[in-house]
Amino acid sequence: MRILLLGYGKMGRSIESIALGRGHEIVGKIDMNNAGDLDSLDASKVDVAIEFSQPDAAFGNISKCLEKGIPVVSGTTGWLDKKPEIEKLCKKKGGAFFYASNFSIGVNIFFKVNAFLAKMMDAYPEYDVKVDEIHHTEKKDAPSGTAITLAEGVIDNMVRKQYWQNENVDKDEALSILSYREPDVPGTHTVTYHSEIDDIVIHHAAHTRKGFALGAVLVGEWLPAQKGVKTMDDFLKL
Numbered sequence: 001m002r003i004l005l006l007g008y009g010k011m012g013r014s015i016e017s018i019a020l021g022r023g024h025e026i027v028g029k030i031d032m033n034n035a036g037d038l039d040s041l042d043a044s045k046v047d048v049a050i051e052f053s054q055p056d057a058a059f060g061n062i063s064k065c066l067e068k069g070i071p072v073v074s075g076t077t078g079w080l081d082k083k084p085e086i087e088k089l090c091k092k093k094g095g096a097f098f099y100a101s102n103f104s105i106g107v108n109i110f111f112k113v114n115a116f117l118a119k120m121m122d123a124y125p126e127y128d129v130k131v132d133e134i135h136h137t138e139k140k141d142a143p144s145g146t147a148i149t150l151a152e153g154v155i156d157n158m159v160r161k162q163y164w165q166n167e168n169v170d171k172d173e174a175l176s177i178l179s180y181r182e183p184d185v186p187g188t189h190t191v192t193y194h195s196e197i198d199d200i201v202i203h204h205a206a207h208t209r210k211g212f213a214l215g216a217v218l219v220g221e222w223l224p225a226q227k228g229v230k231t232m233d234d235f236l237k238l
Ligand SMILES: NC(=O)C1=CN([C@@H]2O[C@H](COP(=O)(O)OP(=O)(O)OC[C@H]3O[C@@H](n4cnc5c(N)ncnc54)[C@H](OP(=O)(O)O)[C@@H]3O)[C@@H](O)[C@H]2O)C=CC1
Pocket: 006, 007, 008, 009, 010, 011, 012, 030, 031, 032, 033, 035, 052, 053, 054, 055, 057, 061, 074, 075, 076, 077, 078, 100, 101, 102, 103, 104, 138, 212
């Protein structure tokens, strides 16, 4: 597979290492310094683009690739207000686009457990629920994309929670997401149900970025044979 890396920071480098180990070729690396090179890129030399850049760069990167007919795997968080536009462009161009807030298999299992637990806890209003996330201090967005997906999983399955806020809020209908930044933490997420009597806690802690990077490469191997807007549910069939 000939892979174009959009974003060559912590994730781009980790994806490069996994991709080379699986026998793939890296045909280009785009970061802030050479972002203009994407405009003149020859799309016939690329099978798939893997995009882990930053919130203000993702939309431009992805739309340029889709315009050129390059399938795109994106993991950048913090730009999702513009995702509907990308999905429209993908359909218009007959292309392939994949987004996930988290590419780790473990987190995607955790998402399913979270939705199941929220449905069960809907019948027990004595429990309040919150989401905590901890990431490294260089992270540009808050809350994390993963925390937002977890919050959406609760809200979709629990009648009493209607929206999330990125602060501690004491309202029955609001779900608090609390964000913490600490050196070197790859990504830790916790969902806690608290009552006067006890706590029920589900927790995922990434030990390294390998799980995110491997997931992105595996999706990159799969996506070029697909058409349309795809998600982890299409890929993993959990
Ligand atoms: N979905 C998932 O599973 C995961 C998602 N992420 C997300 O991926 C993104 C990247 O994370 P991470 O690698 O840790 O961040 P880094 O800050 O380490 O890397 C970001 C990279 O993007 C580059 N960049 C900046 N502007 C552009 C541009 N216009 N075009 C292309 N590249 C550009 C930066 O270049 P320069 O170095 O020159 O500034 C840098 O190389 C974040 O949004 C993060 O939340 C992270 C882990 C897992």
